[in-house]
Amino acid sequence: MLSFAYPWIAVLLPAPLLVYWLLPAHETRRPAVRVPFFAALAQLTGAEPREGASISRRGLWRLIALVLCWLLVLAALARPQWVLPPIHQDKPARDLLLLVDLSASMDTPDFTDAAGNKVSRLVAVKQVLDDFLARRQGDRVGVAVFGNAPFALVPFTPDLDLARQLTGEMQVGMAGPRTAFGDAIGLGINLFAASTVPAKTIIALTDGNDTASQVPPAEAARVAHDKGIVIHTVAVGDPAAAGEEKLDEAALKQVAEATGGGFYRALDRDQLAQIYTRLDQIEARKVDTVSFQPKVELFWLPLAGLTLLSMLAQALRLLRWPRRRAVSPSEAAR
Template identity: 75%
Template sequence: MAFSPSLAFAYPWLGLLWPLPALVYWLAPPYRSHRPAVRVPFFTALRRLSGAAPSEGASVSPRGLWRSLALFICWTLALLALTRPQWTLPPVHHEKPARDLLLLVDLSGSMDTQDFTNAAGEKVTRLAAVKQVLDDFLARRQGDRVGVVVFGDAAFTLIPFTADLKLARQMLGEMQVGMAGPKTAFGDAIGLGVNLFAASKAPAKTMIALTDGNDTASSVPPAEAAKIAKDRRVVIHAVAVGDPAAAGEEKLDEESLKEVAATTGGGYYRALDRDELAGIYRRLDAIEARKIETVSFQPRLELYWAPLAALALLSMAAQALRLVRRPRLRTAEAAR
C-alpha cells in the first residue's frame, strides 16, 4: 500500500484559542490612554459661558482596519506555529541485530598439530584450518554482533561484541597458538562468555565453542559453567577438532563437550579434517540463521518555522509602513 505524505499538528487543541482576540475585543473594556489637559487661566470663564460640566475622562484611540487585520493575521500565525505543524514522511524501516554470537577458540599448544589440510590440499595446523573456516563463517553473519574469547591457561576477551565483522575477521586472522597459554581452561572460557552476555540486550544469545583437548586448567568445571549459561538463556554449540584416541593434554573429552551442548540446548559436532569442519559451520549457519529485529519509525518534518518567519516579516512590514505614514499624517494635519 502506497504511503501519501500528509500534514499533521502536534498540538491541534491550541487551535481552540483562535477566537480569543475577538472575545477580548468584545468583552474587555477598551484601553484608555490618559493625556494631561492644557491649563488656561480663563477655564472658569469658558465653563460658565459654555454651560458644560467638566469631568475626568480618557481618549480612546481608534484602530484602523488594516492595522486590525495585520494584528489578527499575526495572532493566527503565532498560534499556527504553537500547534507545531509537521509534514509526515514515509515510514523508515531500520534493521538492527537481534543476536549476539560469541566464539570460544582454543589456543592451547595442541592446536599447532598439523593434521588438517587447507583449500589447496596442503598440510596446515588445526588453528590455521579453524581460522580459514571461521573467516568464511563470519563473512555470512551480517546483522549479528560477534565477539571472540580465546582460552589456554586462562580465558581472555579478544574481541568484545561488535557489529564490525571486518575487524572481527582481522583479529581472528592474528590469533596464534599459545598466546593464552599451553593448557585448556574451557570451563573458564564459558564463564567469561556468560559474563560478556550479562550486558547484552539481544533476544538470542549463542556461543560456538571450538576445542581440541580436555579441560585441565579451569577453576569452574565446564558442566557447572554450562548450567549457569542455561540459566542465562545462552545456547552453546560445541565443535571438537581433537583426536579422541590421543592421551594426556591432547586427549579430547567428548563426554564433557556433549554434556555442555546438551545442557544448553546446543549441538555437538566433531571434525577430523577441514572439509568436515567447514560442513559443521555450514550446518551451524543454517541452524543459527541470521536474526534481524525490524524497527520502524515515522519521520516528521517540522514546519513551525514557516509561520514564525511569516509573522516576523509581516510585523516588520506593518511597522515600517506605520513609520512611513506617520510623517505624512503630521504634514496633512499641519496643512489644515
Template identity: 45%
Template structure:
C-alpha cells in the first residue's frame, strides 16, 4: 500500500496553470536598432510588421514534459511511502518472581519421582518448575533463592531459557542452611520497584518454617498487599516434622490470604505439577500488544522520474535543433 505523508501538498499541482492564467508574461528589455526607413524596408522585403513585444510559445512536447516534471516534483514533496506488513510486538504485562527455598531441608529425599524412585526435594521442584517457566512464555520472570539469606539468582528477563539455566545452578545450602521467608518476600518487593507493569506476582515455595528473617513473613505480606503484589505460596515437605524441617503450612496460607493469593500443598512430584497447573490457570499469560507498519520512502522514485523526464526532454529538443540546422 502506497500513501502520502503530506497529501495536502498535492494542492500545488495547479500552480503552474494559475501562474500562466493570471500573471502577466515575463518582460525583458533588449537592445534594438531603430531605422528611419522601416516602412520602406518591410515593403521591399515583403515582411509584415508586428508588435515589438513577443510571447514565446513552447511546443506540445515541452508542455507535456514540463507538466510531468512538475507533477513528479509535487509528489516528491508530498513524500510518498510504501507501507509494509503490520508487525505486532508483544510486551509482557505482568512480572513474576519465583522465590525458591534452598535451605538445608531441601536436601531430603522424600519426593516420589515419575518412575517411583525417591528424589531430592530440590531436584523434584526444579524439574516441575522448568515446565512452569516454559509455559509462562511472554511473562517477565525473575528468580530469588533463599536460605539463611535471600539472593537474586536471576533478574527480570523475558529470556526464559536463561532463567532455566540459572535454576539449574541452584544447589541446596548455597544461601545458608536456615529459612528466611520474610526476607525473600521483602527482596521480591524491592525488585518490583523498577517494574513498570501493574500485574505483579510472587510464587513462593518453601519446605520449612521461617527462622532467620529480619522482617517477619506476616509484615512482608502486608507490605506486598499494600503495593498490589499477589503472592501464591506452595508448601512442600513434612508438616509433622521437627524444628526447621517442619513446613509451616499455616504461615504460608496466611501469607497468600493477606495478598489475595492462594495456598497449595504438594507432597510429591505429581502433586507439585498439579499445583503449578492450577497457578497457571489462575494467572494466565497476560501481554500488551503493540503493532506498527514499517514505511519505506519512495521520494527517490519521484525525484528520479523528474530528472529522467527533464534530461530526456532536453536531449530531444537539442536533437531537433541539430536536425533543423542540418
C-alpha cells in the first residue's frame, strides 16, 4: 500500500500560481530595435512592455515541463513509502526466578523417579524443574541457589535450554550445607532491580528451616511485596523431621501470604510434579506483542523522474537554439 510520510506537502501545490499572481514578471535586458509600429507589435504579441526591459513569453511545452517538475518535487518532499504487511513479535512480559535449596538435607534419598527408583530430593527436583522450564516459552527465567549463602546460577534469560542445562548440573552442598532462605529472597530482589517487565515471580523450594540468614524471611518477603514481586513457596521433605532439617512451614506460608503467592507441600515426586503443573497454570505465559510495519522508501523515484525530465527539457532547448541561430535575416524578414 502506498502512503506518504508528509502528506501536508500537498498544500504547497498552488504555490507557483501565487508567485505568478503576486510577484512581478522576470525582466531581461537586451538590445532593442526602434520601430514605429512598436505599440501595434506589442498588442499583437500580447506582451506587456516596460521601460528598459522585455518580457518573453514561455512556450507551452516548457510550461508543461515546469509544472511536471514542480509536481515531482512535491512528490519527493512528501516522502512516498510502500507499506509492507505488519510483523508481530512476542516480547517476554514476565521474569521468573527459581530459588533452589542445595543444603545437605537435599541429598536425602526419600523420593522416587518416574521409573520408581529411589532418588534424592535434589534429583527429583531437577527432573521436575526440567519439565517445568520446558513449558516456560515466553518468559525470561533465572535460577538462584542457596545454602550458607545465595548465589545466582543463571541470570535472567529467554534461553530456556541454557537454564535447563545449568539446572541439571546443580549439586548438593555447592552453596554450603546450611539454609539461608531469607538471604536468598534478598538476592532475588536484587536480581529483579534491573528488570523492566510488569510481572515478577519467585518460586522458592526448600526442605529445611532458615538457619543462616542475616535477613529474616518474613522481612525479606515484605520488601519483595513492596517491589511488586510474588513469591510461591514449595516445601519438600518430611514435615516430621527435627533439628536443622525441620521444615518451617509457618515461615514459608508467611512468605507466600505476604507477597500474594501460594504455599505448597511436596512429600514425594508426584506431588512435586503436580505443584509445578499448578504453578504453570497460575503463572501463565505472559507476553507483550510488539508490532512493526516495515516501509520501503520511494522518494528516489520522483527525484529520478525530476532529474530525467529536467535533463530532457534542457537537451531539447539546446537542440532548438542552433536552429534559431541558423535562420538568416532575409528569411526572418519574409
